[in-house]
Amino acid sequence: MSVPTTFKLNTGAEIPSIGLGTWQSAPGEVQAAVSHALLKGGYKHIDAAYCYGNEYEVGAGLAEAFKGGVKREDIFVTTKLWSTYHSRVELGLDKSLKSLGLDYVDLFLMHWPVPLNPNGNHDKFPKLADGSRDLQTDWTYIKTYKEMEKLLFTGKVKAIGVSNFSVPFLKSLLSQTTIVPAVNQIENHPFLPQHDVVDFCEENGITITAYSPLGSAGGPLLGEESVIKIAKKHNVAVGTVLLNYHTNRGNVVLAKSVTPTRIEENNELLKLDNEDMKALNNIHKENGTKRFVTPPWPVNFGFPDWKQDV
Numbered sequence: 001m002s003v004p005t006t007f008k009l010n011t012g013a014e015i016p017s018i019g020l021g022t023w024q025s026a027p028g029e030v031q032a033a034v035s036h037a038l039l040k041g042g043y044k045h046i047d048a049a050y051c052y053g054n055e056y057e058v059g060a061g062l063a064e065a066f067k068g069g070v071k072r073e074d075i076f077v078t079t080k081l082w083s084t085y086h087s088r089v090e091l092g093l094d095k096s097l098k099s100l101g102l103d104y105v106d107l108f109l110m111h112w113p114v115p116l117n118p119n120g121n122h123d124k125f126p127k128l129a130d131g132s133r134d135l136q137t138d139w140t141y142i143k144t145y146k147e148m149e150k151l152l153f154t155g156k157v158k159a160i161g162v163s164n165f166s167v168p169f170l171k172s173l174l175s176q177t178t179i180v181p182a183v184n185q186i187e188n189h190p191f192l193p194q195h196d197v198v199d200f201c202e203e204n205g206i207t208i209t210a211y212s213p214l215g216s217a218g219g220p221l222l223g224e225e226s227v228i229k230i231a232k233k234h235n236v237a238v239g240t241v242l243l244n245y246h247t248n249r250g251n252v253v254l255a256k257s258v259t260p261t262r263i264e265e266n267n268e269l270l271k272l273d274n275e276d277m278k279a280l281n282n283i284h285k286e287n288g289t290k291r292f293v294t295p296p297w298p299v300n301f302g303f304p305d306w307k308q309d310v
């Protein structure tokens with residue numbers, strides 16, 4: 001059986017298995033990356049976020065693609081609610097929609113389960129005098145999600161979901177809210193397979209989207225010997241193996257690139273065999289786990305590998 005080009009969400013909608021990431025895609029580069037992906041790279045899925053500060057340019061890339069013949073209903077666009085907007089959910093969404101030039105997104109995610117002070121000293125990263133992040137202590141991510149649920153009746157979001165949620169956070173969310181998130185977007189790769197949260201999401205009908213599949217900026221996992229070996233066996237690019245580690249687990253994956261050849265290369269589906277998957281799943285056992293995205297949140301997120309003294 002081949003790898004599917006889409007997976008079905010618990011809303012019934014299809015989400016394309018591979019998407020283009022836009023975090024740290026520089027201004028001046030991301031418009032071309034988005035339009036290239038959609039017009040030349042065969043992509044139908046773009047991942048954005050208010051926090052990335054480049055939604056306006058992502059929107060310009062989308063507009064270029066629409067002009068070139070791509071239809072809005074044929075692509076899947078995700079954006080994310082930033083933490084300073086947890087108590088202003090619809091405003092956060094409206095700002096993103098305006099920048100993206102869209103009247104709806106296919107998926108709206110809570111970026112992190114942590115509200116930040118909406119009246120602090122910065123729109124995105126308010127800080128206290130000691131330099132730590134200024135949390136919004138009178139608000140909870142449960143309240144945020146309940147506000148997100150209401151958005152489903154506005155027509156401005158087709159689905160809602162979460163990001164960076166561990167099993168304990170998901171359990172708490174599911175027990176206090178009504179709509180099961182369509183997606184949980186998490187860091188995921190052979191150095192951080194996250195079997196606990198992946199299995200929990202599968203049991204509860206939540207689709208996993210894997211981020212930083214290449215190890216984030218610079219793609220450090222592309223140099224991994226055991227992955228290179230599998231790529232040689234199949235005569236494919238190393239990134240193709242890393243991305244399809246997820247599609248073969250039944251999960252969606254996002255890769256960021258602003259380089260046209262890499263954008264094209266990253267949109268290749270590949271069926272991996274049991275031996276390949278076993279080797280990929282063994283990497284963290286032999287080398288230890290590695291997490292690449294660890295912003296300085298003063299919060300314990302409940303991921304077994306991410307222990308913080310808070």
Ligand SMILES: NC(=O)C1=CN([C@@H]2O[C@H](COP(=O)(O)OP(=O)(O)OC[C@H]3O[C@@H](n4cnc5c(N)ncnc54)[C@H](OP(=O)(O)O)[C@@H]3O)[C@@H](O)[C@H]2O)C=CC1
Nearest residue numbers: 021022023211212213214215216218219255256257258259
């Ligand atoms: N929800 C969340 O909290 C998070 C979500 N994300 C989402 O996931 C996306 C992907 O994750 P991200 O952290 O960006 O990292 P990735 O693992 O996608 O790695 C991106 C890096 O790899 C390079 N690269 C991409 N393709 C290739 C290739 N074929 N060969 C060699 N190098 C390559 C890119 O360089 P170049 O661009 O120069 O080509 C860039 O430096 C993000 O962009 C974002 O949309 C990511 C992190 C957190």
Ligand SMILES: O=C[C@H](O)[C@@H](O)[C@@H](O)[C@H](O)C(=O)O
Nearest residue numbers: 023049051052293294295296
């Ligand atoms: O999506 C990518 C990441 O989560 C990014 O949004 C965060 O790392 C953010 O820069 C932060 O510092 O908290």
